[in-house]
Amino acid sequence: MTGVLASLGALLPAPGELLGIVLLSLVVSGVAIVISMLVGVPVGIFLGLHRFPGRAFLVTLVNTGMGLPPVVVGLGVFLLLARSGPLGGLDLLYTPGAMVLAQVVIATPLVVGITLAAIQGLDERLHLQILSLGASRTQLYLKLVKEARLSLVAALAAGFGSIISEVGAVMMVGGNIRGQTRVMTTAIVLETRQGEFASAIVLGVVLLALALGINWLFTWVQQRKPA
Amino acid sequence: MSLVALRGVEVVRDGKTILSLDGLALREGELLALLGPTGAGKSTLLRVLHLLDRPAAGVIEWRGVPVAWPAPIDLRRRIAMAFQDPLLFSGTTLENVLYGLSVRGVPRSAAREKAEEALRLLRVDHLSHRRARTLSGGEAQRTALARALVLRPELLLLDEPFAALDAPIRRHLLEELTQVVKAHGITCVYVTHEQGEAFSVADRIAVLRRGQLLQAGAPEDVLLRPASRAVARFMQTGNVLAGVVSRRTEALSEVVVGERLLFSRTVLAKGTPVDACVRREEILVEPPAGGAPAPGLNRFPGAVESVVDHGATLHVRIDAGFPAGPLQALVTRRVAHDLALRPGHPVEATFSASSVHLIPREGSPDDDLS
Numbered sequence: 001m002t003g004v005l006a007s008l009g010a011l012l013p014a015p016g017e018l019l020g021i022v023l024l025s026l027v028v029s030g031v032a033i034v035i036s037m038l039v040g041v042p043v044g045i046f047l048g049l050h051r052f053p054g055r056a057f058l059v060t061l062v063n064t065g066m067g068l069p070p071v072v073v074g075l076g077v078f079l080l081l082a083r084s085g086p087l088g089g090l091d092l093l094y095t096p097g098a099m100v101l102a103q104v105v106i107a108t109p110l111v112v113g114i115t116l117a118a119i120q121g122l123d124e125r126l127h128l129q130i131l132s133l134g135a136s137r138t139q140l141y142l143k144l145v146k147e148a149r150l151s152l153v154a155a156l157a158a159g160f161g162s163i164i165s166e167v168g169a170v171m172m173v174g175g176n177i178r179g180q181t182r183v184m185t186t187a188i189v190l191e192t193r194q195g196e197f198a199s200a201i202v203l204g205v206v207l208l209a210l211a212l213g214i215n216w217l218f219t220w221v222q223q224r225k226p227a
Numbered sequence: 228m229s230l231v232a233l234r235g236v237e238v239v240r241d242g243k244t245i246l247s248l249d250g251l252a253l254r255e256g257e258l259l260a261l262l263g264p265t266g267a268g269k270s271t272l273l274r275v276l277h278l279l280d281r282p283a284a285g286v287i288e289w290r291g292v293p294v295a296w297p298a299p300i301d302l303r304r305r306i307a308m309a310f311q312d313p314l315l316f317s318g319t320t321l322e323n324v325l326y327g328l329s330v331r332g333v334p335r336s337a338a339r340e341k342a343e344e345a346l347r348l349l350r351v352d353h354l355s356h357r358r359a360r361t362l363s364g365g366e367a368q369r370t371a372l373a374r375a376l377v378l379r380p381e382l383l384l385l386d387e388p389f390a391a392l393d394a395p396i397r398r399h400l401l402e403e404l405t406q407v408v409k410a411h412g413i414t415c416v417y418v419t420h421e422q423g424e425a426f427s428v429a430d431r432i433a434v435l436r437r438g439q440l441l442q443a444g445a446p447e448d449v450l451l452r453p454a455s456r457a458v459a460r461f462m463q464t465g466n467v468l469a470g471v472v473s474r475r476t477e478a479l480s481e482v483v484v485g486e487r488l489l490f491s492r493t494v495l496a497k498g499t500p501v502d503a504c505v506r507r508e509e510i511l512v513e514p515p516a517g518g519a520p521a522p523g524l525n526r527f528p529g530a531v532e533s534v535v536d537h538g539a540t541l542h543v544r545i546d547a548g549f550p551a552g553p554l555q556a557l558v559t560r561r562v563a564h565d566l567a568l569r570p571g572h573p574v575e576a577t578f579s580a581s582s583v584h585l586i587p588r589e590g591s592p593d594d595d596l597s
Contacts, residue, residue, distance in 0.1 A: 125310055132277055132308035133327035134378065136300055143326075147317060 017179070022206065025183040028096050029164040032103035036159050040108045041152065044115025045141050049127060062116065065109025070102075074172030077102040081173065094175040099183070102169035107159035114158060118151030119144060153222040157215055164211060184210075228291055230255045230382060230414045231276060236285030238271055238438075246271045246438040248285070253382070253414050258405065259443075260425035261418045263435035264461070269418045272435065273384045276416060278303050304331060307380035311387040313371035315359040320351060320370050323359050327378045345377035346370075348407060365396045372404060376411075383408060383415045390420065401428060422462070426450070434458050452584050456502045459586065465507030465555040469588065472499045479523055479580055485550035490523045491583035501585040509582035510556035512543055513575045514566060523580040527554070531572040534563065543568055545576050 047059060079085050081093040081101070092098045122144065130143045145152060167185035174181035176190060184207045191200035229252035238246035246268040253259060253276075261269050274280040275287065278298035287294045289302060307327070315323050324345055328338035346352040349369040354362060359370060368388060375383060388404075389397040405428045408415045419425050425432055426446050433443035441461075442454040453459040459467050470484035472495050482489040482503050489503050520526035529547030541563045544553040554576050558568070566574065 123312070123314060125312065126314055128274075128279065129308070129310060129314040130326075131279060131303075132306070132384075133330065133374065134300070134304040134307075135330045139330045143316070 018206075020179065021182055021184055021187050021203075022210070024096065024181070025164060025185075025207075026210070028099045028170070028183060029103060029160060032100045032163055033107055033156065033160045035100070035104045036107035036111045037152075037156060039104075040111030040155070040159075041115050041145060042141065044112045044155075045119050045144055047112070048116045048119025049144075059116065062109050062112045066113045068106060068109065069168070070106055070166045071168035071172070073102055073105045074169030077105060077169065077173045093173060094177060094181060096174070096181060098173040099170045099181060102173045103163040103166065106166060106169060107163050110159045110162060111155045114151060114155035115148070118148040118155070121151065122148060150222050153218050157218040157222075160214065160218075161211065164214075165207070228255070229253055229288075230290060232288040232291075233275065234286045234288070236275060236282045236287065238268075238275060238280060239283040244283075244438060246275065246282075248272075248440050251433065251440055251443060253416065254430075256409075256412045256414055257430040258408060258415045258417060258428055260429035260432045260446075261416055261435060262420075262422065262425055262432060262461070266437075267435040268438040269435055270386055271438070273308065273386055273416065273418065276382065277306050277308055277384055304378070305380060306382045306384065307375040307378045308384040308386065309368075309371050309375045309388045311390045313367040315362070315367055315370060315374075318359060319356050320346065320359050320362065321355040323370055324355075324374045324377050327374060331378075341377050342373075345373040348376065349373040349403070364392055365400065368392060368400065372400075376407060376413075379411065380413060383413050385415065385417045387418050387420065389424075397424075434461055436461070451506070453504060453586065455586060456588070459502065459504045459584075463507070464504045465557070466503075466505040466510075468503045468505070468549055468551050470501055470503055472497050472501060472585070480585060482583075482585065485548070487527065487547070487549055489525055489583055490580035491585050492581040493583070493585035495585055495587060499585075500588045502588050504584045504586065505554075505578055505582055507542070507555045507557040509578050510554060511577040512545070512556050512558050512562065512566065512568070513577060515573050515575050520577070524577065525580065525583065526575055526577045528573070528575050529554070531568055531570055531574055533570055534568050541568070545574060547576055 047055065047062070077098060078093070080087050081090065081098050082088055083093075092101070126147065127140060127144060130140050135143060165185065167189055170181075170183055171186050171189065174183070174186065176182050176186040182190075184203055188200045188203045188207070191197075191203060232250070232252040233248050234250050236246065236248045237244055261272065263269050271280070275282055278287070278294060281296045294302065316326060321339075321342055324342040325338050328341060333341070343352060343355065346355050349372055351366055351369045351373060354366055354370070359367070362370060372388065389400055392400065401424060417425070417428060429446055431443060432446050432449045434441045434449060436457055442449055442458045449458065450462055453462055453464065456467055468484045468489070470482040470489065472480050473483045473488070474481040475494060475497050478492065478494065480491045480493060480495050482491060482501060484503060491503060495501060515528055527547035529545045532544040532546045532553045534544075535542040539560060540557050541560060543556045543558055543563070545556060546553045556576060566572070568574070
């Protein structure tokens with residue numbers, strides 16, 4: 001057993017480097033999903049509650065955005081942040097900030113779309129009932145979030161799952177720079193290209209284990225019996 | 228002074244006017260029952276009264292002061308509403324009742340005390356720690372009412388709150404609710420399809436149709452003195468006969484209906500076209516006696532056309548030669564048995580002049596509720 005573990009250890013990047021890769025993956029995707037939830041949940045609630053001209057077009061955009069190819073997102077964010085691009089002055093390209101931005105663009109439509117479906121799935125008179133009990137607009141939104149929390153955990157899981165496992169966009173805007181922007185998915189690509197299949201497989205297993213652990217946590221939150 | 232008054236209020240949706248009220252005022256502490264067929268605009272009216280929908284035109288006054296838009300939240304918080312579906316939130320019964328207090332910033336301990344009191348009032352205090360969504364229909368509706376009443380609203384709006392419950396539970400809850408509302412002096416608007424319910428609790432009854440208020444008045448007025456043919460039909464008067472006043476005395480009008488002559492205590496000018504309303508239960512069905520009726524008494528010989536059994540009462544249609552069709556009468560089971568009522572059986576339909584309410588006719592006689 002000890003021998004097997006020693007062999008596996010030999011296949012991996014140095015422990016410090018591996019930890020850095022794992023932490024950066026979690027931080028980039030964690031920050032991105034928090035931003036996506038903060039933006040996407042209110043937008044989803046708004047679209048779910050209100051009828052206005054152009055709403056159908058916005059919903060179509062959201063639905064399309066739910067299936068955006070990450071490479072296309074990467075290209076768009078790259079052009080935005082490139083030196084000659086509109087946000088070139090921010091000097092964000094090839095930084096974790098650029099990777100967060102790309103992942104926010106990927107995850108937000110998913111969060112909006114699932115939130116919208118969750119709000120539309122609630123009894124449409126529920127928001128009237130909440131308002132009739134004296135809630136302000138903000139209190140109404142908070143209550144609806146509470147009532148739709150099971151679906152919102154699904155939005156969180158779907159959004160996080162889509163970005164932690166994404167490679168195209170972070171590769172393009174992060175550049176896979178060792179010690180700076182290398183995350184698990186880009187590290188797997190690199191190891192595979194260099195013919196280090198065993199190392200790529202071990203990184204893949206670590207990624208899967210992380211995804212499993214985080215989704216187990218989401219599922220526990222979602223499925224536990226309410227008070 | 229009235230608590231709320233609507234003046235010239237119009238609500239427009241998708242380019243169509245769905246509510247148009249010249250005026251409606253709610254008196255402090257009164258219980259107004261709102262009746263009307265499906266699509267009459269009852270729920271829209273409740274939303275307007277709750278200051279949730281801004282009317283396209285008109286003014287809403289709260290204690291004589293016009294409401295500014297968007298309606299201030301502290302004003303909206305003087306009103307509470309309960310729906311046909313209890314629409315309980317996730318969490319416990321107690322948490323549901325606490326919600327309205329928590330959004331008002333009532334301290335937790337004081338809120339809990341009030342919530343427990345409201346649960347006791349509605350007799351669901353023993354369920355305070357149960358998950359709200361596991362409650363039975365009656366328990367859930369009691370919780371929904373406790374959730375509204377705990378706010379001590381000045382105006383309580385109830386949108387058919389008991390429609391989904393069985394009749395005995397409904398009657399019981401309605402009785403309890405009325406007691407609570409009256410004891411606390413809460414002004415209440417109660418929307419219902421059940422006319423019996425409306426009459427058992429209401430101080431006044433309002434009839435709405437196609438977004439317009441047809442009549443608002445004391446229950447007896449709406450029932451016995453409908454303001455229009457449409458109200459008469461909706462209140463199941465049974466007999467609405469188009470005629471013309473042919474003679475007027477100090478206390479009586481004579482009305483020609485086809486070849487028949489009716490007496491009525493409603494005194495109108497000679498030549499006035501009218502709808503003569505006679506409630507089904509006011510008609511006495513008797514064996515043919517012959518002879519002239521007493522002065523002012525309406526008596527018409529005829530034959531039973533059909534008998535429909537409703538259990539304790541029977542609905543009898545009598546062909547008495549009126550152009551609009553047979554007279555409709557409601558008789559007890561015993562009367563039907565004693566008279567051996569069946570189609571073709573000769574009878575006499577008798578009713579007093581005070582049973583005949585005349586409505587001056589303006590619109591088409593076919594302008595019924597639909």
